[in-house]
Amino acid sequence: MRWLLLKDLQILRRSPLMVGLLIVYPIAIALMIGFALSSPPGKPKVAFYDAVPPGKGKINFGSQQINIASYAKDLFHSIQPIRVSSRAAAIAKVQNGDALAALIVPADIPEQIQGLVQTGVGNPTVQLILNSKDPIERQFVDQAIASDLNKVEQAVSKQVLHVAVSDLQQVLNGGSIQFLGQSFQLLGLRDSRTILQGSIASLPKRSSIAVALRQVVGFANLAIEGLGFASPVLGSIGTPLTVDETQLAGQTTPADTYAVAIAVIVSLMFVTLLLAAGMLALERSEHTYPRLIRGLVSPSRLLSEKVMLAAGCAAAVTLVMAAFVSAFVHLDWSRFELWVLALAFGGLAFGALGVAIGGLAREVSAASLMAFLVSLPIAFVALVPASAVSGGLKTVLDVVAFAFPFKPALEAASNAFSGSSPGIGWPLVHLLALTLVFAGLARLALNRFARA
Amino acid sequence: MPLTSTGVSTIAQTGAQAATLTASSVTKRFGARTALKGVSFELRAGELIAVIGPNGAGKTTLLSILAGILAPDGGEVTSNPADGRIGWVPQQPALYSKLSVAENLRLFARLERIADPEQSVGRMLAQTGLQERADDEVGRLSGGNQQRVNIAIGLLCDPVALLLDEPSSSLDPRQRERLWEFIGALAGRGTTVVYSTHNVAEAERYADRVLVLGDGELLFSGTPLELEQTVGGAAAGDFEAAFVGFLRDRGH
Numbered sequence: 001m002r003w004l005l006l007k008d009l010q011i012l013r014r015s016p017l018m019v020g021l022l023i024v025y026p027i028a029i030a031l032m033i034g035f036a037l038s039s040p041p042g043k044p045k046v047a048f049y050d051a052v053p054p055g056k057g058k059i060n061f062g063s064q065q066i067n068i069a070s071y072a073k074d075l076f077h078s079i080q081p082i083r084v085s086s087r088a089a090a091i092a093k094v095q096n097g098d099a100l101a102a103l104i105v106p107a108d109i110p111e112q113i114q115g116l117v118q119t120g121v122g123n124p125t126v127q128l129i130l131n132s133k134d135p136i137e138r139q140f141v142d143q144a145i146a147s148d149l150n151k152v153e154q155a156v157s158k159q160v161l162h163v164a165v166s167d168l169q170q171v172l173n174g175g176s177i178q179f180l181g182q183s184f185q186l187l188g189l190r191d192s193r194t195i196l197q198g199s200i201a202s203l204p205k206r207s208s209i210a211v212a213l214r215q216v217v218g219f220a221n222l223a224i225e226g227l228g229f230a231s232p233v234l235g236s237i238g239t240p241l242t243v244d245e246t247q248l249a250g251q252t253t254p255a256d257t258y259a260v261a262i263a264v265i266v267s268l269m270f271v272t273l274l275l276a277a278g279m280l281a282l283e284r285s286e287h288t289y290p291r292l293i294r295g296l297v298s299p300s301r302l303l304s305e306k307v308m309l310a311a312g313c314a315a316a317v318t319l320v321m322a323a324f325v326s327a328f329v330h331l332d333w334s335r336f337e338l339w340v341l342a343l344a345f346g347g348l349a350f351g352a353l354g355v356a357i358g359g360l361a362r363e364v365s366a367a368s369l370m371a372f373l374v375s376l377p378i379a380f381v382a383l384v385p386a387s388a389v390s391g392g393l394k395t396v397l398d399v400v401a402f403a404f405p406f407k408p409a410l411e412a413a414s415n416a417f418s419g420s421s422p423g424i425g426w427p428l429v430h431l432l433a434l435t436l437v438f439a440g441l442a443r444l445a446l447n448r449f450a451r452a
Numbered sequence: 453m454p455l456t457s458t459g460v461s462t463i464a465q466t467g468a469q470a471a472t473l474t475a476s477s478v479t480k481r482f483g484a485r486t487a488l489k490g491v492s493f494e495l496r497a498g499e500l501i502a503v504i505g506p507n508g509a510g511k512t513t514l515l516s517i518l519a520g521i522l523a524p525d526g527g528e529v530t531s532n533p534a535d536g537r538i539g540w541v542p543q544q545p546a547l548y549s550k551l552s553v554a555e556n557l558r559l560f561a562r563l564e565r566i567a568d569p570e571q572s573v574g575r576m577l578a579q580t581g582l583q584e585r586a587d588d589e590v591g592r593l594s595g596g597n598q599q600r601v602n603i604a605i606g607l608l609c610d611p612v613a614l615l616l617d618e619p620s621s622s623l624d625p626r627q628r629e630r631l632w633e634f635i636g637a638l639a640g641r642g643t644t645v646v647y648s649t650h651n652v653a654e655a656e657r658y659a660d661r662v663l664v665l666g667d668g669e670l671l672f673s674g675t676p677l678e679l680e681q682t683v684g685g686a687a688a689g690d691f692e693a694a695f696v697g698f699l700r701d702r703g704h
Binding site: 004007010011014290294296 | 516519520521540542544545546547548549550551555559560562563564589605
């Protein structure tokens with residue numbers, strides 16, 4: 001078998017274009033996928049015009065003033081603002097392509113918010129002007145600005161609720177308030193009730209004033225109870241929900257590590273499938289297969305040689321690739337032996353699938369095309385999120401993904417790359433079983449070789 | 453020598469010369485189609501035998517079974533001596549076009565487990581006259597030179613019999629002439645040579661004996677002259693006419 005391996009390596013060495021296509025191209029594609037997935041998206045450029053005059057961005061609410069201009073910074077979490085001095089300048093920025101959109105805050109926005117706070121009626125509105133013809137880009141900008149506006153809304157609501165709760169507490173308990181630059185002492189419902197109860201006690205039992213005051217005390221009791229209940233309720237509405245996340249089972253691999261695993265396994269798949277299918281089909285297009293199986297090499301040994309050649313080359317290439325990518329994304333080097341195992345077993349399974357394809361094709365070009373056509377859907381099926389499809393289709397996709405090596409290879413690689421992930425035992429067993437199944441199918445396909 | 457109507461030959465051994473390759477009632481089926489029907493014959497050392505017949509007669513299937521590429525569904529093929537190797541030269545050169553002439557020879561010599569591969573490579577390069585092209589990639593050789601390398605690989609194992617499937621089909625007349633000189637010399641050294649061909653003139657000119665196949669049956673085994681005599685009449689002295697008449701008389 002070593003002479004066949006040596007021969008195939010010699011052929012590869014003398015086929016730089018083929019090696020380039022088989023190895024460099026998928027690796028380049030995989031690296032692009034990896035970096036695209038592991039890099040955060042850029043902030044869209046948005047022209048921003050704030051028409052509210054300086055110092056006019058305050059609204060009065062209860063005993064306090066809220067400066068809504070101080071919340072403008074929350075608009076810029078997800079966008080890169082280009083500040084302009086007029087509405088026309090903002091629109092011009094969009095028209096000449098300097099900005100993907102324009103966000104215009106009207107001069108009367110403080111009044112609009114003030115009206116809403118005081119009356120509960122109204123719909124404060126900012127203007128968004130989009131000029132993107134690309135629907136995906138438009139959606140991207142839309143989502144970025146909607147997300148930022150939501151942050152501003154939350155911050156303002158929280159502040160308004162804080163003021164409301166504070167004022168309610170003062171109505172209940174009294175205290176010092178500032179009004180028109182002067183400090184006033186507010187009595188508060190509780191103290192008022194105490195004073196009233198003291199006054200009632202000093203009055204004759206059958207005094208008509210005492211009867212009237214007891215009604216006021218009854219009202220004060222109800223108000224104290226009601227407002228005492230309202231304050232924590234308002235406080236709880238003003239506090240955003242927090243999420244306590246607990247992972248029961250499955251992947252705990254970080255997203256960027258998972259993205260690298262996808263890139264590495266896509267490369268492993270391309271290189272192994274194309275090499276295994278192509279090198280087996282080469283024996284047919286060079287008419288050497290019948291000569292070899294005349295007692296020189298058994299068909300099973302020939303298949304083993306092609307699988308090992310493809311798996312070995314692809315595993316070596318993808319190991320180098322993973323080491324290179326680890327300069328940008330954290331991969332757990334202490335699990336390096338698991339990297340090797342994951343890529344070796346993945347390579348064997350893809351190699352077996354490759355020789356099954358090569359056994360069906362008559363020529364190298366046909367085998368390569370078939371391998372390429374098979375690669376894309378099996379990767380796609382394995383990467384479709386479970387939540388993205390309905391129950392019946394999900395079952396079908398799960399079965400298809402189970403029958404091909406991409407999913408277990410990806411699981412093995414992502415677990416191997418991440419120190420916080422579980423072991424890779426089960427994916428390796430799965431890959432080994434697929435290797436045997438596809439090798440068996442390849443052996444059946446080789447019978448057609450001999451007959452043709 | 454004409455055959456019985458069952459298609460089974462009744463060739464007798466001539467003199468003390470033993471058969472180097474014997475086919476006994478060889479049958480091969482591909483699904484419902486029977487490609488070979490009980491074919492029997494013996495081949496002797498140094499004989500040059502042409503297998504001829506119309507398209508689909510079973511020539512390539514017969515050579516593939518003799519070479520051990522296909523297993524017969526019935527009958528058997530034996531060689532003498534029992535461990536004697538059979539060389540096989542397929543119709544299209546079975547070579548790695550990216551490897552040089554010497555690398556191809558060396559690879560197959562190693563796969564054949566020949567004791568001294570380098571010595572065998574040197575011998576084959578000398579026999580085929582390709583010493584000066586030893587380091588050239590096979591893909592850059594002419595069709596004639598590729599066929600010489602193809603034959604050289606068939607001879608690496610020093611076979612008792614060499615099987616060639618339409619060896620001259622892709623060659624020009626000059627290359628063809630050189631090929632037959634080479635094959636004639638092989639037979640002269642005692643190697644049994646069996647070749648299939650569509651070119652009946654080559655069968656008449658170079659073969660000691662012809663095997664005529666039709667629809668998987670062995671219809672005739674004898675010298676070209678014997679075939680002409682069997683047909684007789686206007687075909688006498690014209691082997692091609694005799695061959696066509698022979699097949700027509702038997703419904704082919």
